[in-house]
Amino acid sequence: MQSPPLIAISPNHLPAEDRRLYKHKPLEYGEGAMARVVRDAGGLPLMPYRAGAEARRDLDALAEATMRRCDGLLLSGGTDVDPASYGAELRDPAWAGDPLRDAHEIALYRAAVTLGKPVLGVCRGAQVINVAEGGTLWQDLPSLRPSAIVHRDQERYDANAHGLELAAAGLVARLFAGEGAPVVNSVHHQGVDTLAPAATAEAWAPDGLVEAFTVRDHRWVVAVQWHPEWLGGVSSARLFDAFVREAAR
Numbered sequence: 001m002q003s004p005p006l007i008a009i010s011p012n013h014l015p016a017e018d019r020r021l022y023k024h025k026p027l028e029y030g031e032g033a034m035a036r037v038v039r040d041a042g043g044l045p046l047m048p049y050r051a052g053a054e055a056r057r058d059l060d061a062l063a064e065a066t067m068r069r070c071d072g073l074l075l076s077g078g079t080d081v082d083p084a085s086y087g088a089e090l091r092d093p094a095w096a097g098d099p100l101r102d103a104h105e106i107a108l109y110r111a112a113v114t115l116g117k118p119v120l121g122v123c124r125g126a127q128v129i130n131v132a133e134g135g136t137l138w139q140d141l142p143s144l145r146p147s148a149i150v151h152r153d154q155e156r157y158d159a160n161a162h163g164l165e166l167a168a169a170g171l172v173a174r175l176f177a178g179e180g181a182p183v184v185n186s187v188h189h190q191g192v193d194t195l196a197p198a199a200t201a202e203a204w205a206p207d208g209l210v211e212a213f214t215v216r217d218h219r220w221v222v223a224v225q226w227h228p229e230w231l232g233g234v235s236s237a238r239l240f241d242a243f244v245r246e247a248a249r
Contacts, residue, residue, distance in 0.1 A: 005071035005247035007043040009034055010105050012078045013098055033229040034076055041244035050104040063107035072247030073112040075105055075125025077227060080190055083139055086131045095139050106132045118220035118246040123188055126223035133196030133215060141189055147207040151186045158185045158230045164211055165204045171222060172202040172212045175235040184226035191225060220246045
């Protein structure tokens with residue numbers, strides 16, 4: 001019996017704080033739905049810790065070692081991307097994000113594509129891929145790119161949704177084949193501004209914001225701005241099935 005492909009899922013991070021459990025201890029963690037959908041697709045989810053690798057050289061070495069052992073990389077959602085990661089000035093301290101997480105995930109991404117491993121980016125993960133490939137981001141859509149589309153509603157959270165315009169014959173269009181007019185959840189206040197040169201847009205929100213793209217010149221790189229692990233349905237299952245199947249090759 002063939003072993004399931006190992007899928008590295010990038011972790012979220014909480015700084016050391018005065019809390020009841022793990023008092024004054026930094027935490028790395030993952031949200032359960034992402035691990036579940038990877039398992040449902042036939043993969044074995046793993047979380048690559050960054051602890052002890054704060055220097056860039058250490059992060060690069062850790063990322064390469066991780067991706068040599070793993071068969072695919074899933075860049076998860078989470079906190080904002082630090083504007084310094086794409087050469088921009090921070091407009092609001094609230095959007096500073098986690099620079100060390102950015103460096104870790106960019107190192108993981110570069111190691112994965114160099115080694116020919118498939119990569120799936122979800123929400124923040126899609127933004128990280130765009131930045132790693134030379135693109136830029138909107139630091140805050142409501143204030144910097146006002147639109148009739150609400151991309152994040154804290155109260156409704158993943159119940160907040162909008163439609164998609166799909167590129168004909170693209171990979172993402174195939175995911176939604178037979179499902180009628182595509183609708184996805186929307187839980188983000190940042191998004192793609194300048195699309196990376198090697199990226200091809202495959203889906204847009206009704207206000208024109210890029211919602212999904214693929215990256216040329218790499219084996220398999222797909223980025224989606226929504227959260228398919230929470231969306232469910234045929235399109236989400238097809239996406240994770242395709243990713244894990246590619247990792248198993």
